[in-house]
Amino acid sequence: MPTQQGDTTYEETVTHFRDLVSTRSLPFPVAAFASLLEHARRSQALTISELTHSLSEASTHLRLAVSGSWPLEAGCMLFKRFFATVTANSVDLEMGRRDLLRRGDQYVATACTARETIAGLAANFIKDDTTILLHSYSRVILALLEEALRKGKRFSVLVAEASPTCSGKETAKVLKSMGVTVRLIPDAAVAALIHMVDAVWLGAEAVAENGGLVSQVGTRQLAVVAKEASKPLFAAVESYKFVRKLPLGQADLPVDAPTALQAQGESPGNEASKDTQPDGEEDIEWIKPAIDFTPPELVTLLVTDLGVMAPSAVGDELFRIYG
Numbered sequence: 001m002p003t004q005q006g007d008t009t010y011e012e013t014v015t016h017f018r019d020l021v022s023t024r025s026l027p028f029p030v031a032a033f034a035s036l037l038e039h040a041r042r043s044q045a046l047t048i049s050e051l052t053h054s055l056s057e058a059s060t061h062l063r064l065a066v067s068g069s070w071p072l073e074a075g076c077m078l079f080k081r082f083f084a085t086v087t088a089n090s091v092d093l094e095m096g097r098r099d100l101l102r103r104g105d106q107y108v109a110t111a112c113t114a115r116e117t118i119a120g121l122a123a124n125f126i127k128d129d130t131t132i133l134l135h136s137y138s139r140v141i142l143a144l145l146e147e148a149l150r151k152g153k154r155f156s157v158l159v160a161e162a163s164p165t166c167s168g169k170e171t172a173k174v175l176k177s178m179g180v181t182v183r184l185i186p187d188a189a190v191a192a193l194i195h196m197v198d199a200v201w202l203g204a205e206a207v208a209e210n211g212g213l214v215s216q217v218g219t220r221q222l223a224v225v226a227k228e229a230s231k232p233l234f235a236a237v238e239s240y241k242f243v244r245k246l247p248l249g250q251a252d253l254p255v256d257a258p259t260a261l262q263a264q265g266e267s268p269g270n271e272a273s274k275d276t277q278p279d280g281e282e283d284i285e286w287i288k289p290a291i292d293f294t295p296p297e298l299v300t301l302l303v304t305d306l307g308v309m310a311p312s313a314v315g316d317e318l319f320r321i322y323g
Helices: 010-022 028-042 048-066 068-088 093-111 115-123 139-149 168-178 187-196 217-228 312-322
Strands: 131-133 154-162 183-184 198-200 213-214 234-236 292-294 302-304 308-309
Touching: 010 028, 010 048, 028 068, 028 093, 028 131, 028 292, 048 068, 048 093, 048 217, 068 312, 093 115, 115 168, 115 302, 131 168, 131 187, 131 217, 139 154, 139 168, 139 198, 139 302, 154 168, 168 183, 183 187, 187 217, 198 217, 213 217, 213 308, 217 292, 308 312
Parallel strands: 131 154, 131 198, 154 183, 198 234, 234 302
Antiparallel strands: 213 292, 302 308
């Protein structure tokens, strides 16, 4: 596999991507999109065909760098379609590259406002004197709860710790600093405490074509409990996480696929995710999947930057994008 196109190495593109996600400059899928855009900016390709090949190789290197990442896959697929659409009517490379960079920079800037848009929509779903159940750590969930507070909403929160990373602990700390009444609960206690909850709110790593959620492990069992208890489950998710893939179940997700936070080398509460075992268990193998798949029938509504939609509408949006 070639490693260089002109004076732009694929390793530089991977490094640029890692820099963006490690500094939290951009959300994970948008960082993949922006890194490929930067690759196009630096590429010394002489034709559209050469640039297309170079970008395809760059996408492959990104996928190899973070194997099994659904958010990265979403960003790479989105850029591929974006590139094909923008350059379809270009008469030469420079015209195509100029349009690509101009419109690509505009898309990145717009994508970065998605959480703010979602927060404004979702805050209207938060009712006074209710208790909300959260799982793991999601920046968009924190943003919408902060917006609800700004609008004067009164609510309390239960946060499932989200083993094995225990990233729910970080969520609880952030909410406490906002002045929210928050309590941590062990994952195993979700069913025992679901009667205290009025609604469940979740973020997601990615959204599959059928509207199912790829999220930190533990999400599916929480969703099953919520469904059995007739509690609404809302997912707040940015549309750039929609991905044209259709898992039939957990077996279609690689057991070693990382969460976005793990892939960028940072996971809140990561002290609990180390591969250490209690005394006497050193020779017992652990299986620790990072993500799971929640089917769409367990999700009440998706709140996105495109609006509020049923899970079944995700396929329509993907068809609109990819045809």
